[in-house]
Amino acid sequence: MLVIGSKYAYSFGRVKALEAALIDKTQFKRMAEASTAAEAVKILSETSYADLEGADIPTIENVLQEELRKVYDLAQHTSPKREITDLIQLKYDFHNVKVLLKAETASREPAYLVPLGIVDIEKLKKALKERLKDLPAPLAHAVEAARLMYEETGDAQTIDFVMDSEYTRTLLEHSKESSFLREFFKLKIDLENIRNFVRCQKFKVDFAKAYLDGGTIDVKTFLSFEGEPVETVINAVQTRKYNSVVEEGLKGYEETGSLTLYEKLTEDFLIEYLKKAKMVTLGIEPLIGYILAKEREVKQIRLILLGKLKGVDIEKRMSDPYV
Incomplete structure (x- = not known):
């Protein structure tokens, strides 16, 4: 067991240390509720991120990309796989x-x-x-x-x-090799296919061209939904793990004509699934979980700061963090 686990030990230790520096829900909430971009940046500077006070959009983007570059450098140097x-x-x-x-x-x-x-x-x-x-x-x-x-x-x-x-x-x-990651990708594909199907129906695009292989719902099933109300899709996934995402998200789409709620619920569902990676000690899953969590964090920061700079209301698009 020691030999099997040793190749993951360093990676696991590094990830656990870095997870402690991820931005939590309270910090994101404070940033989202900040009255200005400058105030949000001030709150962000209390975390591990560089001070962005007075930064313009290109500078913010460069700093966020640098954060992700560090994550991938970590993966390249510590990943057992x-x-x-x-x-x-x-x-x-x-x-x-x-x-x-x-x-x-x-x-x-x-x-x-x-x-x-x-x-x-x-x-x-x-x-x-x-x-x-x-x-x-x-x-x-x-x-x-x-x-x-x-x-x-x-x-x-x-x-x-x-x-x-x-x-x-x-x-x-x-x-x-990883049933955990394989299921994650399949869930993600299903949810993306459902979103893409609704979009294709709205804009009269051939869904068969946009369909992503690899999920658990085949293209013929989707094509059988064409011309049907969204309740047909909702009813078809009642036994799936993500049924509540589809039901609430598509009902929101019916009411507003926007898939924003669906996309938010999808991200929340997938990040909740990824949290299971924290429980794995002898595998690649914790590192994958951290990489995807960091990407989500950067996306949330970008959403908040650019939203504040452009005067756009972003609270409805905020999703739950990894920690």
Whole structure:
């Protein structure tokens, strides 16, 4: 048992120490209730984050990205299973490829690239132009599939659909060793498919193209809901773990025409599931839980600070933290 656990011991210890520095619900509540961005920043400076007093939006974004870069540096140096932790970071590479491919089709400069992926952005650009084999295999395969679909349809939106589908397939394929993570990804896929189905119905988009493989609800079931009221979807998931999310979230959508509540409830449900990772001592789960928790924390800080700077009410979009 000692030999099996030793490869996780350092990672587990580091994660437990870092979890103590995560922002808790009380601190987030104080920030959300602050009357100005400056006041919210002052409260944030009481935590482990750098003092952002007087900072503009680009500076705030740079500081938040630096926080995430530290998390991924930690993962790269302490993860006992890089092939699993790299999956989480790989989503930034998939995002960057989507941006670059769509810019390529429109013959324009890419709009927003995130410097948090496994592949350096300049190397990524070069690989797309010269040699796809220089990219991680799942990413290279996704690029080929997305380009082929675009050539067949001429629709740049298919690039998003293909890249998203390929990423979820990669997540499931490489998380087989952890039933905890595999279930997490399946739950996430189901909830994203339900959200996407409702959006496609609203905007008259072909859901079959947006459907993400790997969940527990097949595409035929979703297509059978087309033209039906949202109660049909609610009734179909009554036995699922996330049934309350779907019921409350979609009823909120019926009343407001917005999926904001659904998305908030989805995030709360998934973070609650991730909290189970804290109980695992001999596995990769605590590190994965911490990475995703830190991403959620950064997202919440961004939401609060940018909301305050732009004068947008964000309280209804606030979700529960990991601690």
